[in-house]
Amino acid sequence: MADVFRSLNLLGTLKESMDHNKLSDIKDAVEDLLISRINLAVMGERGDEKATFINSLHGLSSGDDGAAPSRPPVSPEEVASFPNPKHPVFRLWDLPAAPSTSPFEPEGYMDRVKFARYNAVFITFNRALPPNSVRVFLEARSQQRQTVYFVLLASAGSTEEQLEGRRKAGLEVLTSQGVAAPPQVYRVRPSALEKLDFPGLLEDLGRDLPEIRAHALLLALPALTSTLVARKKEAFSALVWAAASLSAGAAAAVPVPFVASVVDCGVAARVLSKAQLSLCLDEGSVERLARQRGAEPSRLKGLRTCVLSAGVTKGEVRARLAAAERDLAAVSVPSKLAEMAMPRHARSAGRSFAAMLQALNAAIDEMAADAQKIVAAALGEGK
Structure with missing residues (x-):
């Protein structure tokens, strides 16, 4: 696929592609935004806390299909892989702990677990931070790998005071091992990622990853909090703009209403299906959330009042696109917002661009509002 994501701003890069009449780049951009892969590795001793952490990142509980067991069916030295049942492009890898042997060669360990293939690595521990884990971190830094993070997993019953003591002890180990500017040690409660330091870890990870990978991760994570739902909604802006630009480009190239409407409907249905899964509005996600939160x-x-929240059908998508077309037909000139957003190449098919943009944005607004209500109800917000 064409590399249209070199810029730090996806939307700006997409607009530049359309301004230069690169419709093929826009097509590739839509595909990349829909199916971009993300590989996260979780390194450390295996047990209940680590398995729960991996499952929570996928929005799963221990009994769900595809959930990670406390003891993976591989030898202690092997890597275990767990694809996301809803988002196959989001894969979590369970890496064994760095062996406690001395001498220890971090390069050999990293080669064995294929450290270089992961977009980010969480080095986890429950109590004391193993010194050899720090050596792996230092080797990663020497290889210019910045997306490696220390995560203190809270054991069942651990108090915040106990966790803070373990965090400080971990920082002392980092200093004693020669880490000049010790990185943050994030405290995470595996069964409740919305608490403690995980939201901050997610913020830092999103800033450190390449933008297309950060986008993929954000859309694949479960809808843990109202804030995360809002960020997911915002993340769809580049995808919606790309879909609208593709619609305008197709309409300009093949100005046949029936053909254009088929293309628009297919692209819009894929975008909205992605939104439904990302916002955790599908039946399975809502049922799992209810079980996890005792709701x-x-x-x-x-609480799902938008038809698309319960299921995305091409009939509903066609109806929404047609309604947007009718609304725009009643306006003699494009709105200032659409005119400013529209790439030069697409302005000959401005109504197609504006209709797709309006229909998708309105639908995602409605779906995100449903997700906000569900998350608030499940977490007991406002009580």
């Missing part, structure tokens, strides 16, 4: 599934499902 009544029917109550959470009843």
Whole structure:
């Protein structure tokens, strides 16, 4: 696929592609935004806390299909892989702990677990930070790998005071091992990622990753908090703009209404299906969330007021695109917002661009509002 993501701003890069009449880049951009891969590795001793952490990153509980067991069916030295059931492009890798042997060669360990293939690595520990884990971190830094993070996993019953003591002890180990400017040690409660330091870890990870990978991770993570739902909604802006530009480019190239409407409907349905899964509005996600939070599934499902939240059908997508077309037909000139956003190449097909933009943005707004209500109800926000 064409590399249209060299810029630090996806939207700006997409606009530049359209201004230079690079419709093929826009097509590739839509595909990349829909199916971009992300590989995260979780390194450390295996056990209940680590398995729960991996499952929570996928929005799963221990009994769900595809969940990571406390003891993976591989030898202690092997790597275990866990694809996301809803987002196959999001894969988590369970890396064994760095052996406690001395001497220890971090390069050999990293080669064995294929350290270079992961977009980010979480080095986890429960109590004391193993010195050889620090040596792996230092070797990664020497290789210019910045997306390596220390994560203190809270054991069941651990108090915040105990966790803070373990965090400080971990920082002392980092200093004693020669880490000049010790990085942050993030405290994470595996069964409740919305608490403690995980939101901050997610912020830092999103800033450190290449933008297309950060985008893929954000859309694949479960809808943990209202803030994360809002960030997911914002992340769809580049995809919606790309889909609208593709619609305008197709309409300009093949100005046949029936052909254009088929293309628009197919692209819009894929974008909205991605939004439904990302916002965790599908049946399976809502039911899992209800089980995890002790809520009544029917109550959470009843909060979905947008038809698309319960299921994306081409009939509903066509109806929304047609309604947007009718709304725009009643306006003699494009709105100032659409005119400013529209690439020069697409202005001959401005109505197609504006209709797709309006229909998708309105639909995602409605779906995100449903997700906000479900998350607030499940977490007991406002009580």
